[in-house]
Amino acid sequence: MTEYLQLATCDYPEHVPADRPAIYAEQQRELGLTYVRLAEFAWSRMEPRPGEFEWAWLDEAIDAYQRGGMQVVLCTPTPTPPAWLIRAHPEILPYDEQGRVREFGSRRHYDFASPIYREHSRRITRAIAERYGEHPAVVGWQTDNEWACHNTGRSYGGASAAAFPAWLEAKYGSLEQLNTAWGNVFWSMEYTDWAQVKPPILLVTEPNPSHVLDYYRFCSSLIASFQAEQIAILRERSPGRFVTHNFMIFESGFDHYEVAKGLDFVSWDNYPTGMLEFFAPSGQSDDIKTHFARTGHPDLIGFNHDLYRGMLKGQEGLGRQGAGTPSGPWVMEQQCGQVNWAPFNPLPARGAVQLWTAQAWAHGVDVVSYFRWRAATMAQEVMHSGLLRHDETPDRGYEEVKALKLSDFPLGEVPAKVALLHDYDSLWLYDAQKHSASMSYWTQTVTYYMALRSLGLDVDILHPDADLSGYKVVVAPALTLISAEQARQFSALAASGTRLVFGPRTAFRTPGGETWSEGQFGPMSDLIGAKLLQYDSLRPGLTQSVKYGEGTFAATDWAESYRLSGARALASYAGGPLDTQAAVIRKGHVTVIGAHQQELIGTVLSEILMNVGISVETLPDGVRLSRRAGKTLLQNWNPHPVKWQGRLLAPVSFTVLDA
Amino acid sequence: MTEYLQLATCDYPEHVPADRPAIYAEQQRELGLTYVRLAEFAWSRMEPRPGEFEWAWLDEAIDAYQRGGMQVVLCTPTPTPPAWLIRAHPEILPYDEQGRVREFGSRRHYDFASPIYREHSRRITRAIAERYGEHPAVVGWQTDNEWACHNTGRSYGGASAAAFPAWLEAKYGSLEQLNTAWGNVFWSMEYTDWAQVKPPILLVTEPNPSHVLDYYRFCSSLIASFQAEQIAILRERSPGRFVTHNFMIFESGFDHYEVAKGLDFVSWDNYPTGMLEFFAPSGQSDDIKTHFARTGHPDLIGFNHDLYRGMLKGQEGLGRQGAGTPSGPWVMEQQCGQVNWAPFNPLPARGAVQLWTAQAWAHGVDVVSYFRWRAATMAQEVMHSGLLRHDETPDRGYEEVKALKLSDFPLGEVPAKVALLHDYDSLWLYDAQKHSASMSYWTQTVTYYMALRSLGLDVDILHPDADLSGYKVVVAPALTLISAEQARQFSALAASGTRLVFGPRTAFRTPGGETWSEGQFGPMSDLIGAKLLQYDSLRPGLTQSVKYGEGTFAATDWAESYRLSGARALASYAGGPLDTQAAVIRKGHVTVIGAHQQELIGTVLSEILMNVGISVETLPDGVRLSRRAGKTLLQNWNPHPVKWQGRLLAPVSFTVLDA
Amino acid sequence: MTEYLQLATCDYPEHVPADRPAIYAEQQRELGLTYVRLAEFAWSRMEPRPGEFEWAWLDEAIDAYQRGGMQVVLCTPTPTPPAWLIRAHPEILPYDEQGRVREFGSRRHYDFASPIYREHSRRITRAIAERYGEHPAVVGWQTDNEWACHNTGRSYGGASAAAFPAWLEAKYGSLEQLNTAWGNVFWSMEYTDWAQVKPPILLVTEPNPSHVLDYYRFCSSLIASFQAEQIAILRERSPGRFVTHNFMIFESGFDHYEVAKGLDFVSWDNYPTGMLEFFAPSGQSDDIKTHFARTGHPDLIGFNHDLYRGMLKGQEGLGRQGAGTPSGPWVMEQQCGQVNWAPFNPLPARGAVQLWTAQAWAHGVDVVSYFRWRAATMAQEVMHSGLLRHDETPDRGYEEVKALKLSDFPLGEVPAKVALLHDYDSLWLYDAQKHSASMSYWTQTVTYYMALRSLGLDVDILHPDADLSGYKVVVAPALTLISAEQARQFSALAASGTRLVFGPRTAFRTPGGETWSEGQFGPMSDLIGAKLLQYDSLRPGLTQSVKYGEGTFAATDWAESYRLSGARALASYAGGPLDTQAAVIRKGHVTVIGAHQQELIGTVLSEILMNVGISVETLPDGVRLSRRAGKTLLQNWNPHPVKWQGRLLAPVSFTVLDA
Numbered sequence A, B, C: 001m002t003e004y005l006q007l008a009t010c011d012y013p014e015h016v017p018a019d020r021p022a023i024y025a026e027q028q029r030e031l032g033l034t035y036v037r038l039a040e041f042a043w044s045r046m047e048p049r050p051g052e053f054e055w056a057w058l059d060e061a062i063d064a065y066q067r068g069g070m071q072v073v074l075c076t077p078t079p080t081p082p083a084w085l086i087r088a089h090p091e092i093l094p095y096d097e098q099g100r101v102r103e104f105g106s107r108r109h110y111d112f113a114s115p116i117y118r119e120h121s122r123r124i125t126r127a128i129a130e131r132y133g134e135h136p137a138v139v140g141w142q143t144d145n146e147w148a149c150h151n152t153g154r155s156y157g158g159a160s161a162a163a164f165p166a167w168l169e170a171k172y173g174s175l176e177q178l179n180t181a182w183g184n185v186f187w188s189m190e191y192t193d194w195a196q197v198k199p200p201i202l203l204v205t206e207p208n209p210s211h212v213l214d215y216y217r218f219c220s221s222l223i224a225s226f227q228a229e230q231i232a233i234l235r236e237r238s239p240g241r242f243v244t245h246n247f248m249i250f251e252s253g254f255d256h257y258e259v260a261k262g263l264d265f266v267s268w269d270n271y272p273t274g275m276l277e278f279f280a281p282s283g284q285s286d287d288i289k290t291h292f293a294r295t296g297h298p299d300l301i302g303f304n305h306d307l308y309r310g311m312l313k314g315q316e317g318l319g320r321q322g323a324g325t326p327s328g329p330w331v332m333e334q335q336c337g338q339v340n341w342a343p344f345n346p347l348p349a350r351g352a353v354q355l356w357t358a359q360a361w362a363h364g365v366d367v368v369s370y371f372r373w374r375a376a377t378m379a380q381e382v383m384h385s386g387l388l389r390h391d392e393t394p395d396r397g398y399e400e401v402k403a404l405k406l407s408d409f410p411l412g413e414v415p416a417k418v419a420l421l422h423d424y425d426s427l428w429l430y431d432a433q434k435h436s437a438s439m440s441y442w443t444q445t446v447t448y449y450m451a452l453r454s455l456g457l458d459v460d461i462l463h464p465d466a467d468l469s470g471y472k473v474v475v476a477p478a479l480t481l482i483s484a485e486q487a488r489q490f491s492a493l494a495a496s497g498t499r500l501v502f503g504p505r506t507a508f509r510t511p512g513g514e515t516w517s518e519g520q521f522g523p524m525s526d527l528i529g530a531k532l533l534q535y536d537s538l539r540p541g542l543t544q545s546v547k548y549g550e551g552t553f554a555a556t557d558w559a560e561s562y563r564l565s566g567a568r569a570l571a572s573y574a575g576g577p578l579d580t581q582a583a584v585i586r587k588g589h590v591t592v593i594g595a596h597q598q599e600l601i602g603t604v605l606s607e608i609l610m611n612v613g614i615s616v617e618t619l620p621d622g623v624r625l626s627r628r629a630g631k632t633l634l635q636n637w638n639p640h641p642v643k644w645q646g647r648l649l650a651p652v653s654f655t656v657l658d659a
């Protein structure tokens, strides 16, 4: 039996009168929704005072949703420890990068390292899991909410600061090892006692990047173990239900591959207009932001879909534990009207909610859950829309959801032939020393993704350690940190016939955060057949010409050149300090593109793809193709119609094509 | 007997040799000045050491001014507690929004909630009032100086933080009430003990707007009671003298209507060039700032005059207690050369000091007091001008004041037929959740004021609870918070024939800071005959067309549309997500303008005004008309001449016309 | 025997395997280098644990350099106190302007006032001086490294805050004197106890400029005495060696004239591209930054050369104590590839390293030391280039150094006929009250320097108290603080025939930071024959026309006018509030230029120079002339060729001409 995309919503029975869940459940079912997510911030209602639980309201709400035909996803309410807990144990509070306590009064006000909070996290998880773990309406769980949102992935004092030395000792064994690994001889930063090491903040000038890298790894490990404790309890007390987490947009606060382990599948929260205003990598100009203000940018959204679809791929010992629900990734929160948290919060275009839903499906999402059912009438999010308005009338998103035909969206595989590699260690190290204020790991990585999507390709985004054997082309835009073991894997992959494409700064740094003493490309020098010659950080207004075939491209932000030792130059710089030096090089199956320029990247990739028999299609701006389960989703994200291949594509619209 | 505008100055005998007051007084009298304000920062000279008072210098100075024919306004010196007091009681110091103590070394370094400071405030007020309360030269008092200047309206820690829970308990009675009123169920922010509540700072993400709103109200009440203590002492020990306070420009740090209660009249400090650089609402472009750099913008100044003129209007039990001095508002500090505190401090244009003085008169001011007599030769304000230069020679402002003919400026009524409504609760709530980074309460409100002034109208600015029965047209640009009682008053007003005009976001929020659960316009839905359909936050570059009659207007920053239930659409949106939806609506006497665009607002207002028989006059940019006591002040604020109605208006000039 | 420019490098044996120094020394010698600087950050290797010294690695390194033919400059390692010292004595840590402790983990994390750190500074200085003071390879010493780098010139809490009152007491004797000197009567800031005085931070609004000025002087005196302690020890234990310090670029954190006293000669660290991005005075536009992105701006670099060349000039009791090494200023660190610490770090143009070296020579530098030998492979500076790359291959700078012909660069005098005056007290006071956000002391001063350099002149930059008797023209661009004694010296100088040229704001302020009560020009009024009439702070977009002869100039940022009492107007303002007022005035040999406009300044200077027989040459943008030892260095700093006087100057190139 073919399965199709399913729909859901996030609802808050604690925010409305007790008679509402029954009414809402019926309306939700009528609208075609299957699931409702509940209770991720409801701790103060579950446990109003220490140890006094009140479940009646939630019992009744869940029963009402069940009677209405809805299935329930429950959450652990740990993003919002109540006032009574925080004031009794203020040491739970986290510290910001300025060394200040982050206070109670909003959400996510806890330090993952706090032993006291760990205990309470387990306690409340156990309580809710015992109460509802085997409730027939409950099909799955979400842990906490949006790890690291509002820069809460790292606390820079208190419990985290206290726990850091022991983590280092466990990792390095001796101070000598630590000092060597971090290069602490530089500026006499050598430690003689574990307790001397603190978080890398409030320093006189920039911190040691190795110090930063390990602090980020340490903080990431805290989130992983915090979640693992909740998963273990949920597995035990709620058999047969899935456990997932709703991850964020372009979030850099932890290693998502590490934290996702142990989940059944991954979910994420998709806010296309806010993403463009607030989370967009630095490469997006103000013109682009205005052009796509009412839809978001298709590739920024698509990148996140592809990232989360691939997050658990190739990880052994994982997979779906629950039953009866879709096992693919969910969009756990899908914007269905204006958001409230960006500097500007424009109204979505007509058709945008449908387009977002269709795109999510085409990029491999099995369930789309709209945030939120009814717009909140109180507190921080009153200006965020829902499917219903404050007055409970259907808002525009509701009408668009109602008009969706789910049978257009069969589940199935996304047939990506190209993999794009992504790694948080490289992200952290790159951004710790950007060298060019207009560049970042995300900017560099997303530029390659956009080049691929502009060619009409489906893309799998994967960790470099994933199984890459099935791909004809693997693109690694910004892996600045590559281990010797990873270098060996790349060699094997190239030997097997896979085409590898690398961006600038590749293999510049060691896993410890130093540079390879043999220089870039460190352990990949043989494979690539070259070494670094120069790199150049280009201020706005300064460009560096690259000649490639008949074309001339003006690189911005970054340009690097190479000394060849086996590779040949496909393109060279012209004029400027890099004049005549190699800009794009190739040895065998391996290509390196040293200049930052999207059209150049697209041209180089295009030739490689055609050489291995992958057909490419140069798409107009804002037009995109995505494929799933034998269908092709043709999308126009522009606010104006576009003529393309004899079709007239309406503004902000899509068509599902067979094949 | 006709009274005329009077002039004054601010002088600082403590800054100059002891022989100066006698010389200065004579010069001041010759220049035509009547009053001199003294001693608002002189505490360390009045009481150099705890309990040791030294009055001789001030006795002699006051006597010198008296002999010279000047009348004296004295101040309580509480804006500057001396070092000995602060170091003995550091708990007096206030906290900033970053949670840091604000240190001694400039001014206004105290927390209004400090019981110790309250005691010392009463003590020094009593001492100075006893000494000079019945001195024949002393005609009145100023309390402290510029409440809230430098963001001192609110302290975010220390004494204020300690006093906040008790204020809440007094207001709400029970924690249940508090939690409900603030919607604390959202994000589990519910309190179980009054002491758990802190100021809304250093949170992980944005605070609950209800929390913010009550903290602002609490802080405002502290200023009100702080001043009330001083007023009570002054009334008792200085009978027959007036008590006023010099308020600030576009200050949002407290509810001015609440704090002004108990004063005889209101004064304010008018710094037109600094205002434009530093305090101008966000709607003023850089081009406007350059064009009016040497005069300030006429409407930004006029707005403040009209605001303070109307501040005590319609408040029962108030009015002049003193005798023999003008009872209208004063400009207590009037810029008369360059200021020193804005990023740029251009020299005023020739004629600007005269123009400012004439405008003040025409907007209802009875006394203009120039700041300051002689430019300071020491400390923070050496680069601020005075009537005299550092070397005691007359500066340009002096020459302009000398050339004024006061008989051109008879006192009397400002014949405003239009009221514009203004309220600090709405201001606070609007700005707590702007939703569009380029919008604010002041920007929205001032845009309506400018539209009215561009039509040649005089405007009364009033609190929504004032008696509005005399006005043919009442404009409420940004009352986002409206109570059910206020809604009833608006209904009665409309029923009586008054035309009401509302801007966007009107009646969106409850007095507690939530949204009306029946949606905008809450309790005003019947009166307006419509409900909110959509609102749209427009990023720079994004506009929304509005068709009104033959015209098309491009709304910026904000656009909202309505579902009609009794009202009819006067204008509709064209294109974009609001296409065909109602933009301007009317039911009976009530009009709502949903789009932000000054020309559209002017056009709609113009028609309404003509319909009720108020004649309008479309004025060129920078040309303004103001009327008082049967005269009309025709002003050209442009740095170039303007031809208008057959007259050639010189740059930066005015003419007083009869009628 | 003619001496020539010598070359050097900075090397870090502690960062590399023990076999490297021997190899490197040989390579350095081959490259033509004479000196190697060592060990400024190596404390944790010299003394890994309290009191346990390990010298073997440094003994071996120094011996290796000696064997290789290199001479060694050693450093006191005090910029980087090790973790064991900081954690044992956290009171050593400095405080930032936000009142926060600046933490261990990078460098310069100490408070100059800490008695404990003073003791350890002397202890480690003594230890290293005893070990190597008479080593035959060691020719000289550098104290610490880059005083005040990363805003460490001032600590705003802790030890410095504790020591400030005693410094004030020593200076003023009584609190009455202090209160009078600072004008503390203003805003009741009077102190009744020395301990009440704190650093001028975290105030409610701006601090008293006199308070700021004295805090800056106090902090400067701490650096001077900190260094003096090291110098005394080095003189005692390392006889015959020179002692220098490597100063920074446009550093304002202390009085360099005070701190330089006691050194044999001055050195500085020259980073032309980073300087332009990061340290350039505010007058440099983005276009200029892009144009000179790969070379830096010739005059910004030249200014620093000339500043440091003149730093010890005219100071009695000083001079070279060592022997056998050049006694002129050194560039102790010379950029030789990209830097890593500016927002953008472009690659230098081809030829830039040679051009920088030649320019340094022409401006009086005797030794240029390239930073650094090999690019660091660890920690904060991995992205900073060296002469060798990470992989130890020669980088582009190496090749350029190799091609230098040192015999082109004979040592000798720079024949400057014009002196430009510079003073840190004026800098501090000016910038404490800029009055115009786009202006600063450096901007004003550098504008005059650029005007002189555009005319082809060599310039000595000197303290106002230096012996100025040899100069035909003395230019004082921004001496806003002038003492009565200095006024007398200027009078004597003018009487002797020297032409004096002053910029705006001259002699506006007293040495205490007040204004002269007789107004600008205070004690110089007679000499100048005028008093201030008005000053005007011009926002961007606002200009003020000046008519001078046939020319019209549009002043930006600042314009001031004068009342004449002996002087005559050479130029007047036209239009605007200063219309017809005097803009440029002259009495006898003294000229004052009141308007900020580089071409106007150049025109006025040009006429004065020609009048006294100094020939001027109007140079194209980016072309510069510098003279030394009978040679002329003709430079083209543009990235394109320039035709000039029949020559075609290649991009980024120089020629050494005879005469």
Ligand SMILES: [Zn+2]
Pocket: A255, A423, A424, A425
């Ligand atoms: Zn990884």
Ligand SMILES: [Zn+2]
Pocket: B255, B423, B424, B425, B426
């Ligand atoms: Zn109110």
Ligand SMILES: [Zn+2]
Pocket: C255, C423, C424, C425
């Ligand atoms: Zn000096």
